[in-house]
Amino acid sequence: MKVTNYISEAFGELKTNVTWPEWAEVQRLTIIVAVFSVLFALITFGVDKGFEVLVAKVYGFLKN
Numbered sequence: 722m723k724v725t726n727y728i729s730e731a732f733g734e735l736k737t738n739v740t741w742p743e744w745a746e747v748q749r750l751t752i753i754v755a756v757f758s759v760l761f762a763l764i765t766f767g768v769d770k771g772f773e774v775l776v777a778k779v780y781g782f783l784k785n
Contacts, residue, residue: 742750
């Protein structure tokens with residue numbers, strides 16, 4: 722019974738006490754998050770490839 726009461730009260734809080742953003746703001750912020758996510762992924766990919774090349778050169782140097 723406690724869980725059901727908790728869920729009911731949580732939905733009541735969301736309906737009455739939360740200020741929801743306008744749809745245009747949601748769209749704008751979603752685009753910003755998507756752009757930064759792609760940029761972060763590309764930076765991470767670049768660093769990973771850089772370390773891959775570096776490690777390959779070190780192993781190549783040690784192998785000779």
